[in-house]
Amino acid sequence: MSRWLSAFLLAVAALLAGSIGTPSGPVESAQPEKKPAWAIAVHGGAGGAPPAAGKTSPREVALRAHLNLGREMLAKGCSALDTCETVVRAFEDDPLFNAGKGAVYTAEGKHSLDASIMEGANLRIGAVAGVRTVKNPITLARMVMEKTKHVLLIRDGAEEFAQKLRLEIVPNSYFDTPKRKKTPDDKKDNTETEGGGTVGCVCLDRHGNLAAATSTGGMSGVMAGRVGDTPIAGAGTYANNKTCAVSGTGTGEQFIRHNVAYRISVLMEYKNLGLEKAADEVIHSVLNKGNGGVIAVSAKGEIAMPYNTAGMARGAADASGRFEYGIGKELRKEKAP
Amino acid sequence: MSRWLSAFLLAVAALLAGSIGTPSGPVESAQPEKKPAWAIAVHGGAGGAPPAAGKTSPREVALRAHLNLGREMLAKGCSALDTCETVVRAFEDDPLFNAGKGAVYTAEGKHSLDASIMEGANLRIGAVAGVRTVKNPITLARMVMEKTKHVLLIRDGAEEFAQKLRLEIVPNSYFDTPKRKKTPDDKKDNTETEGGGTVGCVCLDRHGNLAAATSTGGMSGVMAGRVGDTPIAGAGTYANNKTCAVSGTGTGEQFIRHNVAYRISVLMEYKNLGLEKAADEVIHSVLNKGNGGVIAVSAKGEIAMPYNTAGMARGAADASGRFEYGIGKELRKEKAP
Numbered sequence: 001m002s003r004w005l006s007a008f009l010l011a012v013a014a015l016l017a018g019s020i021g022t023p024s025g026p027v028e029s030a031q032p033e034k035k036p037a038w039a040i041a042v043h044g045g046a047g048g049a050p051p052a053a054g055k056t057s058p059r060e061v062a063l064r065a066h067l068n069l070g071r072e073m074l075a076k077g078c079s080a081l082d083t084c085e086t087v088v089r090a091f092e093d094d095p096l097f098n099a100g101k102g103a104v105y106t107a108e109g110k111h112s113l114d115a116s117i118m119e120g121a122n123l124r125i126g127a128v129a130g131v132r133t134v135k136n137p138i139t140l141a142r143m144v145m146e147k148t149k150h151v152l153l154i155r156d157g158a159e160e161f162a163q164k165l166r167l168e169i170v171p172n173s174y175f176d177t178p179k180r181k182k183t184p185d186d187k188k189d190n191t192e193t194e195g196g197g198t199v200g201c202v203c204l205d206r207h208g209n210l211a212a213a214t215s216t217g218g219m220s221g222v223m224a225g226r227v228g229d230t231p232i233a234g235a236g237t238y239a240n241n242k243t244c245a246v247s248g249t250g251t252g253e254q255f256i257r258h259n260v261a262y263r264i265s266v267l268m269e270y271k272n273l274g275l276e277k278a279a280d281e282v283i284h285s286v287l288n289k290g291n292g293g294v295i296a297v298s299a300k301g302e303i304a305m306p307y308n309t310a311g312m313a314r315g316a317a318d319a320s321g322r323f324e325y326g327i328g329k330e331l332r333k334e335k336a337p
Numbered sequence: 338m339s340r341w342l343s344a345f346l347l348a349v350a351a352l353l354a355g356s357i358g359t360p361s362g363p364v365e366s367a368q369p370e371k372k373p374a375w376a377i378a379v380h381g382g383a384g385g386a387p388p389a390a391g392k393t394s395p396r397e398v399a400l401r402a403h404l405n406l407g408r409e410m411l412a413k414g415c416s417a418l419d420t421c422e423t424v425v426r427a428f429e430d431d432p433l434f435n436a437g438k439g440a441v442y443t444a445e446g447k448h449s450l451d452a453s454i455m456e457g458a459n460l461r462i463g464a465v466a467g468v469r470t471v472k473n474p475i476t477l478a479r480m481v482m483e484k485t486k487h488v489l490l491i492r493d494g495a496e497e498f499a500q501k502l503r504l505e506i507v508p509n510s511y512f513d514t515p516k517r518k519k520t521p522d523d524k525k526d527n528t529e530t531e532g533g534g535t536v537g538c539v540c541l542d543r544h545g546n547l548a549a550a551t552s553t554g555g556m557s558g559v560m561a562g563r564v565g566d567t568p569i570a571g572a573g574t575y576a577n578n579k580t581c582a583v584s585g586t587g588t589g590e591q592f593i594r595h596n597v598a599y600r601i602s603v604l605m606e607y608k609n610l611g612l613e614k615a616a617d618e619v620i621h622s623v624l625n626k627g628n629g630g631v632i633a634v635s636a637k638g639e640i641a642m643p644y645n646t647a648g649m650a651r652g653a654a655d656a657s658g659r660f661e662y663g664i665g666k667e668l669r670k671e672k673a674p
Contacts, residue, residue, distance in 0.1 A: 123594045129564075130491050150563045151590045154467050155492045157562015225494015226487045227466075234571050234596045253488045257460045259571045259599045266600075270607040 037319040038074040039204045041295035041303050042067050042087060044097045044313030045197035046249045050328030059096050059313055060332070063325045066090045067315035068337050070201060071323065080203035080211035080245070081119050081142075088115070088138040088213045091199035095177045097313075098197025100136060103175045103217025108224050109182050111175040113217055114231040115141040116152075120210030120239035120299075127231035130155040135168040138215045141231075143167070152231060181220060198230060200247025202239070202297045210299060212237045212245035212261075219252075228252020234262035241299055243268040244275055249312065250292010258286050264296055279304040374656040375411040376541045378632035378640050379404050379424060381434045381650035382534035383586045387665030396433050396650055397669070400662045403427045404652035405674050407538060408660065417540035417548035417582070418456050418479075425452070425475040425550045428536035432514045434650075435534025437473060440512045440554025442519050445561050448512040450554055451568040452478045453489075457547030457576035457636075464568035467492040472505040475552045478568075480504070489568060518557060535567060537584025539576070539634045547636060549574045549582035549598070556589075565589020571599035578636055580605040581612055586649065587629010595623050601633060616641040 044063055051057035070087040074080075092100025103111040115137035116127035126145025129152065134140050140162050144153050153161055163169060198216035205211075214237045216230040229236035229252035236252065238261035239245035246261040255261070260282055267278035275298035283293060283306040293307025295314055303316045315325030317336060324331040381400055388394035407424040411417075429437025440448040452474035453464035463482025466489065471477050477499050481490050490498055500506060535553035542548075551574045553567040566573035566589035573589065575598035576582035583598040592598070597619055604615035612635035620630060620643040630644025632651055640653045652662030654673060661668040 125594060130494075148560065148563075149590065150560070151593045152564040152569075153560070153562040154564055155562055157467075157560060160561060223485065223487070223490070223494060224497060225490040225492055226485075227489045227491055232489075232569055232571075233593055234569075234599065253486065256488045256570055257462060259596065262571065262596045262599065263603075266603050266607065270603065 036204075036301035037206050039297045039301040039303055039316075039318035040067070040070045040074055040083065040087075040201065041297055041305055041316045042070065042091075042199075042201045042314065043247060043249055043293070043295045043305070044091060044199050046293040046307045046309040046312040047197055048311065048327075050311035050326070057327065060326060062094050062096050063313055063315045066094070067317055067323070067325055070203065071317040071336060074203060074205055075319070077206050079207065080205040080209045081117070083203045083205065084117060084201045084211045084213035085138055085142055087201040088117075088199060088215050089136050091201075092136050092138060092215055097199045098217040099199045099215040100217075101175055102177045102180070104180055104197070104220035105182050106218065106224055106226075107221050111172055111217055112224075113137045113175070113215070114227060115213070115215040116231045116233060116237045117141045117145060117213040118211065118233055118237050118239040118245075119145070120212075120241040120245055123240060125151045125233040125237075127152045127233065127237075128154070128158040129227045129231040130225065131158050131162075132172050133159055133169050134162045135170045135174065138213055140167055141213075151233065175217070198236075198249040200237070200249065200295060202245040202247050202295050204245070204297050204299065204301050208241065208299070210239045210241050210245040210297065212239040212247050214247045214249075229255035229260070232256055234259050236261060238262045238265055240265050244278075244296050244298045246279075246294050246296045248292060248294045250287075250309065251290075254287055254291045258282070260287070260294065264294065268298070274298075275300075275302045276304045279306050283308050373541075373638035374543050376634045376638040376640055376653075376655035377404065377407045377411055377420065377424075377538065378634055378642055378653045379407060379428075379536075379538045379651065380584060380586055380630070380632045380642070381428060381536050383630040383644045383646040383649040384534055385648065385664075387648035387663070394664065397663060399431050399433050400650055400652045403431070404654055404660070404662055407540065408654040408673060411540060411542055412656070414543050416544065417542040417546045418454070420540045420542065421454060421538045421548045421550035422475055422479055424538040425454075425536060425552050426473050428538075429473050429475060429552055434536045435554040436536045436552040437554075438512055439514045439517070441517055441534070441557035443555065443561055443563075444558050446519050448509055448554055449561075450474045450512070450552070451564060452550070452552035453568045453570060453574045454478045454482060454550040455548065455570055455574050455576040455582075456482070457549075457578040457582055460577060462488045462570040462574075464489045464570065464574075465491070465495040466564045466568040467562065468495050468499075469509050470496055470506050471499045472507045472511065475550055477502075477504055478550075488570065512554070535573075535586040537574070537586065537632060539582040539584050539632050541582070541634050541636065541638050545578070545636070547576045547578050547582040547634065549576040549584050551584045551586075566592035566597070569593055571596050573598060575599050575602055577602050581615075581633050581635045583616075583631050583633045585629060585631045587624075587646065588627075591624055591628045595619070597624070597631065601631065605635070611635075612637075612639045613641045616643050620645050
């Protein structure tokens with residue numbers, strides 16, 4: 001008996017459930033949801049402490065510039081994919097972040113770069129790992145996605161492909177910057193980027209498409225050949241028009257173990273969580289304190305940027321005029337430039 | 338009003354729901370569920386056609402032997418992790434499968450090996466990609482898990498680590514076998530392994546722990562540096578004591594794109610599907626026909642082995658006496674040896 005009663009009650013509850021989320025009453029509640037025409041979030045890593053109150057750090061100035069580059073592109077109607085690639089290229093060319101120029105050194109005293117990009121409309125992915133001579137790994141990742149049947153190319157195979165495409169090739173020393181520690185014994189001040197400095201961008205464009213891109217120089221002083229979450233779709237990068245686009249930064253091993261980027265999407269798809277709840281659950285309940293953070297944008301144009309470290313270099317903008325960026329808890333809010 | 342009524346009905350339904358799954362009535366329904374003390378499944382790839390009816394192929398003979406090796410270990414009380422590693426080593430040493438000895442050739446005429454292993458109790462993972470000189474990549478993957486803070490090591494970094502550990506190092510030509518095509522123009526009969534031949538093992542042990550392991554020689558004639566799903570936790574390999582252990586074989590790019598192994602776990606965890614339904618949904622509804630298959634064992638000792646190709650070399654055994662293996666639709670069922 002109880003079986004059929006339960007099934008009946010469940011059915012009745014399901015019929016009524018539609019009204020739970022929306023307040024009953026006035027007619028205006030039936031109006032279509034306001035959705036910004038586009039939205040963007042960027043990050044420059046979850047390592048290091050925020051600057052002292054009142055001061056603006058060079059990294060914040062850079063964050064603002066790269067965020068604005070993406071904002072302008074999306075406002076003009078550029079695709080999420082083009083915008084993600086262009087913004088991440090700007091971060092790669094910027095020596096203040098741990099991606100491209102300015103990458104940290106491995107234990108061998110070399111730079112080893114990983115990147116990935118994913119398109120939400122069709123779940124296409126391109127990724128590269130262990131690249132040493134390609135100026136912009138994110139562009140190579142996009143070429144893997146668009147010009148091969150594959151998802152991930154590593155080391156010299158990836159570099160040969162870059163040469164064939166005539167992408168810009170540089171000596172490994174191009175990525176050098178004086179502030180990075182070359183060896184673990186090096187006394188240089190590396191605190192701002194230890195365990196962080198990875199860069200990423202997630203976008204919703206005017207056409208309703210999502211994309212995500214992430215690029216990194218890995219971990220400082222790490223053993224040769226180590227690859228983290230950045231080139232792993234589902235761990236450090238994920239995009240699906242049904243749910244959201246995500247880019248992560250932090251202890252890559254934890255992001256792989258807990259399928260961080262895809263898990264946020266899954267919590268939205270299978271458990272009907274909103275973007276913020278889904279991202280918060282993964283960063284604050286699944287990961288451990290100090291592991292890192294994510295930026296995420298939903299198909300509705302919502303933005304979430306949770307982290308569990310002392311600070312995360314991040315910024316967000318959308319079609320409603322939102323424009324904010326910073327490293328510590330409080331973001332600088334400006335009128336869009 | 339409807340809001341509160343719905344919430345009330347949901348609560349009543351939830352109270353009654355416990356009785357939905359179990360038939361009401363006789364007292365014996367309250368007995369604990371029968372759970373086999375241990376369970377194992379193995380695969381040797383989802384490529385190629387099954388042998389003609391009535392014939393036993395050499396691959397089936399090999400499947401039977403490697404399945405029995407794992408069966409004996411689990412029956413004796415060995416851990417899921419030890420059993421997975423040992424069984425996958427046996428497949429790697431067997432020239433009939435595309436992993437270790439017998440691996441296919443890349444477009445360069447070389448062998449490039451990937452492997453990963455995962456422990457369900459603590460979500461620890463070890464993986465290697467692009468390895469060329471390590472006799473048993475699955476053992477190196479386990480060493481990455483147990484002796485480093487990392488999850489994934491690639492190419493020479495992985496090989497230097499293997500040398501440091503004094504694992505068995507072999508020349509790349511060790512992996513040669515006469516039946517494999519060395520170049521795409523080569524006329525040798527390679528049909529049995531085209532797009533398949535990857536090997537894997539998933540186990541539930543007597544202690545209630547799950548583990549999964551996968552090893553591959555990749556795709557025949559593929560571009561240098563290409564890495565598929567095998568070393569990607571969540572794509573080709575996954576284990577979580579809460580849900581299941583999974584090992585995949587097929588078109589790796591599709592397994593990465595759709596987070597195949599972790600998705601099966603998620604459908605169990607977040608949507609309460611049983612193992613078979615979860616695995617079937619991913620193989621038959623998410624993937625495309627011809628993409629491949631998985632072997633999976635649940636924390637309850639259930640086994641699922643769905644595939645969407647012409648055949649998948651596979652086998653299953655458990656503490657209840659189940660012992661079966663084969664490549665086509667029908668499995669050979671035997672009394673456990």
